[in-house]
Amino acid sequence: MKVTSISIKLMLVFLLLLSGCSTNKEHKKSQEQSPTKQKTFTLNSSRIQVNQYATINYLDYVSGNTDAIEYNTIDTSKLGTYEVTYSLEDTTTNSNQEAKTMIVDVVRTYENGIFNPTDLTPETITNPESITALVNKTHQIPSGWVPNDLVEVAGSSQQLRKEAAEAFEAFYQAAKNQGITCYIISGYRTNDAQALYWQRQVEIYGEEYASLYSAYPGRSEHQLGLAIDISNQLTGNRLTEQVANSDIGKFIVSDGYKYGFILRYPQDKINITNYGYEPWHMRYVGKETAEKIHQSTLTFEEYIEMNSVKKTV
Template identity: 40%
Template sequence: MQNKKLWLLSLILIFTLSACQNDDSAKGKEEPGESNTATEQNENQTNDNQEDSQKQNQQENQDDEKQEEESNEQENNEKNIPDRFENEVPDENGIITVLEPKATDIVVNKKRKLPDGYVPPNLVYPDIPFSFDEKIDKRKMRKVAAGPIEELFKGAEEAGIDLVAVSGYRSYATQKAIFNRNVQQNGEEHAKMYSAMPGHSEHQTGLTMDVSTVAVTFQLVEDFRETEEGAWLAKHAHEYGFIIRYPKGKEDITGYAYEPWHIRYVGKEMATEIYEQQLTLEEYFNLYPN
């Protein structure tokens, strides 16, 4: 009887231990759904981190590129500024008298004037068609610009473009008479926007020519740009060393109204840079108005 009780107790103990082991085994197993969800969460978190890292790298690269562009632009501007500009000192009215008026890269505007009594050297009559027959001063240009403008007119003719020269060199006295007449007819504010004060005119440098065409009856008007001749000039002038000196939309920088007819000789290399970058002469030399 005693042995029978021991045998039953042993059997009960065996069943109890077996049941505990099964429970522990069940608890140790993970549900498939729970395992997959945790894995997906980890993968999503990793992907999110990678995307954030990529975005941060892209932003950093863009910032670096922008800083590099700004640095290069500043370096280019500094390279463009001739040393003589640093020695130019404005007078009590803020007007600078240019130190080297014979330079082909001279900048003359409302804040920069030619020396008193200046007459450009080597004025010649370029062999190009004019809107008048008289052999007078406004036919003239400096020799350094006369050859290139002859080539420009030749190129235009070969392209079937009929350009006509209207006005080149003007003396100080002539510009003074033109400006004063403009003031009397239209008022000083209008005159300063459409006509240079004496001593401040690019025409006095001998590097400038106004051109037109029969389509606008040889007038100097904005409609010239809408003609075949005006379109050709805007597209090809730089190939011969000329720029459209007073472009549209840059009036606040040049100080003058848009003049699609007014071309200025600066040389092929500079003219090409100005054309490709869509700059004014002031912007090219970083000479912004105050």
């Protein structure tokens, strides 16, 4: 009996050792066979803006295994758009450098954090016809692109794309039913109209103010035919922050999403949108997206970024 028990115990220890050995071997083998699966580094931002003459702390934009990371530096004394490529040598094969590129815009940044859009080269979007197309200071509409389904918004000479116009008419009617007055100020704009608008803002108020409240031609949501500015007054100082305190300003925030609209440039998200607070500027994104954005309190930029990340996983 005693001998048998010892034999079993020994056998168990032997088996455990064997299985342990084989697991280690397997683990090592899988590491050797697929070196790309080893933990490397993550780029925290795909694009950043830095002020002219700023000192860039390059490692602040990567995380993970950054000990052996290499990167090129850029001259921030010159305005423009540059690339910083980070690379990491694969330690298991001493080759196959993994490289990731971050775009860096060297721009004139004002005290309020707003940067001048004329200094950088924007990315040209490939989906201008999509109701969720993202257009901002770093994303422009392809040159010459014009929506092909513009219609006049009922009771106005302003135009929007058909789907947005119908949604706005429902929004307008709902506001009216609650006794809320709403004046349509500006809908679709051509590139020429936007260029004139930008130029006039620069001439009258200067580039800092224009960068805060106006879009550079090619980078305005109004050119998509999906944005509309509305106010509580028809004449005078009609597009001011006072719109926020009016009935229609409140209605945009409380009910706009039900019709597919979002308040595109909220007061507390200036650091993300890089535009001043515009309680009058509504952007049509469709009911589903508008509801998600309304519930999450994300900006459109954050929502698009989150969804593009999801798609690539």
